Structures are given as C-alpha cells and as structure tokens.
Amino acid sequence: MLKPRIIPCLLIHNKGLVKTVKFNDPKYVGDPINVVRIFNEKEVDELIVLDIDASVKNEEPNYTLIEKLATECRMPLCYGGGIKNASQAQKIFNLGVEKIAISSSAILDINLIKEISKEVGAQSVVVIIDVKKKLFGGYDIYIYNGKKKVKKDLKNFILEIQELGVGEIVLNSIDNDGVMKGYDIDLISSIKSLINVPMTILGGAGTIDDIKEVVNKFGIIGVSAGSLFVFKGKYKAVLINYISKLDKVKIFDSISK
Known part of the structure; x- marks a missing residue:
C-alpha cells in the first residue's frame, strides 16, 4: 500500500x-551537509533541497554542493535551483540526485518540462x-522567490504541465x-481533482496535527515542511528534528479511518 511521504524542505x-517567512527574512539554521547527516x-522519507539564490541571480547550479549532498544523502533527494536546460538537469541527475525540481524556468518556458x-525520465521531473x-x-x-507575478491561470497551468510529462507537482x-x-x-481542495501525478503540498506546517489533517482529508499525498523540521518551541530555537515512528504510524492509520 502506498503511504504519504513526509518530506523536509531545505x-x-x-x-x-535558511528558513524564510512568506519568502522573506531568511534565518540561518545550519550547514547543509550536517543537516543531511542528521x-x-x-x-x-525523502528530502527537498532548493537553492533560492541561483535562479534569481541567474547563476549555474552549484554542482560541487549538489555532489556533496547526493553523496551524503541516504534518502531520495530532490534538488532545485538555477536549472534552465536539460543538460544541466542531466548533469545533476548524474551526480546522484533522484529528482530535478524546476520552478521559475518551467513557468517561463513550459517546454522545458518536456525537454528535461x-x-x-518524467518520473524524475x-x-x-x-x-x-x-x-x-x-x-x-x-x-523568482515570490518577487514576480505571472499571468497564468493556476488550474490551466497544472493541466498543461501534466500533458508535457511532469512527474510530480509541488x-x-x-x-x-x-x-x-x-x-x-x-488550495489543496481547489486543485486536487485536477492532478493525476504525485502531488506534494508545502507551506504552513507547525505541528504533526497539521500533517495529519492533510492526510485525513486527502489521503495519499506528499506533505512537505521546513520550519516544523528545523525549529522547536515558541521561540523557534534551531533543532533539526523529524516525525517519530509512532507518529508516522498514527498518520498512516488515519487514511483508512
């Protein structure tokens, strides 16, 4: 039986x-390699790592860092940031990354999805x-990190990218x-019925109950979070953490109830 994936996003x-609030005020939370080791x-279950500088600054992906992350990572790794063509995606894939994440570049040139x-392989896009x-x-x-609005209808865009071969939508x-x-x-309710590929939701988790609510309502779905897995307590002390095995069992059990 397929189960929801619970995915830290770094x-x-x-x-x-860093961790942001509404895409602003990045707060330093640690060294990428050390956090991956933890x-x-x-x-x-899986890890998403996004370089939020690369596309904005029109920089190449940091292949040295990507290789270090992929070498250390014992779970499936999805990497995004600065990917503008299929050859860059292939180079990252060859370094040991399982999934290639694209955002701004795919929205500006939707055919990039088909090329990559x-x-x-579609399952990796x-x-x-x-x-x-x-x-x-x-x-x-x-x-560009929430800095520029584009004139695209969300529902139409979701339908288009699925036709072009996207493997997952976040x-x-x-x-x-x-x-x-x-x-x-x-947001999830408005588009869930349109999506026929794996879907992950990101943004807003503060407790395990927030994850459980999504799973209860929508079943098999990827649930990603940043702050939940890097902060602890009301003062947001930096503490890298994850869901206990017992909490996972409770979340998975809630699907069939």
Whole structure:
C-alpha cells in the first residue's frame, strides 16, 4: 500500500541553510551537509533541497554542493535551483540526485518540462508552483522567490504541465510559508481533482496535527515542511528534528479511518 511521504524542505541561501517567512527574512539554521547527516539518522522519507539564490541571480547550479549532498544523502533527494536546460538537469541527475525540481524556468518556458523529461525520465521531473491568494478568490502564480507575478491561470497551468510529462507537482503557499499555522486546505481542495501525478503540498506546517489533517482529508499525498523540521518551541530555537515512528504510524492509520 502506498503511504504519504513526509518530506523536509531545505532552502540554501549564501551557501547556508535558511528558513524564510512568506519568502522573506531568511534565518540561518545550519550547514547543509550536517543537516543531511542528521536527517539520515532520523530515517527521513525523502528530502527537498532548493537553492533560492541561483535562479534569481541567474547563476549555474552549484554542482560541487549538489555532489556533496547526493553523496551524503541516504534518502531520495530532490534538488532545485538555477536549472534552465536539460543538460544541466542531466548533469545533476548524474551526480546522484533522484529528482530535478524546476520552478521559475518551467513557468517561463513550459517546454522545458518536456525537454528535461526526455533527458532524465518524467518520473524524475518535479515542478514547484509558488502561489499566493488573490484578493477576491483564487490564486496567482509567482516566480523568482515570490518577487514576480505571472499571468497564468493556476488550474490551466497544472493541466498543461501534466500533458508535457511532469512527474510530480509541488504546490507551495507563499502566504503560509514559515507561519506554522497549518496548510492552505482551500488550495489543496481547489486543485486536487485536477492532478493525476504525485502531488506534494508545502507551506504552513507547525505541528504533526497539521500533517495529519492533510492526510485525513486527502489521503495519499506528499506533505512537505521546513520550519516544523528545523525549529522547536515558541521561540523557534534551531533543532533539526523529524516525525517519530509512532507518529508516522498514527498518520498512516488515519487514511483508512
């Protein structure tokens, strides 16, 4: 039986790990390699690592860092940041990364999805869609770390990228990022029926109950979080952590109830 994946999402800024709030105010939380080693010991399902500088600064992916991460990582690794063509994706894939994440570049050139899918296989291509609520309902898509809104309809875009060979879709709520008050349930509800590939939701988790709520409502779904797995307590002390095996069992059991 398939089970939900519970996935830490790590952000790289100035070569260190940070956590943001609504895509702003990055707070340093540690060294990427050390954090990966901790997650190895905690038997994490999967890991997403995103370089939030590369696309904004029009830089190449940091292949040296990617290779170090892939070498250390004992769980499936999804890496994104600065990927603008299929050859870059293939180079990253060859370093040992299981999934290639694209966001701004795929939204600006939707055919990039097809090109990378042909190169590394559709199952390895992840498109991350950063969205923000509109004033009067619905959602806008943003690129470049939430700095630029694009004129694309979210539902149409989701249908288009599935036709082009995307292997997974990650929906990231800018409004909920780092707030730790729960996922945007309305966002998931509005698009879940359109998606026929694996889907992961990101943005807002503050407790294990937030993850359980999503699984209860939507069943088999990827649930990703940043703050939940790097902070502890109301003062947000940095402490790398993950869900206990007992909590996982409770979450998985909730699907059939």
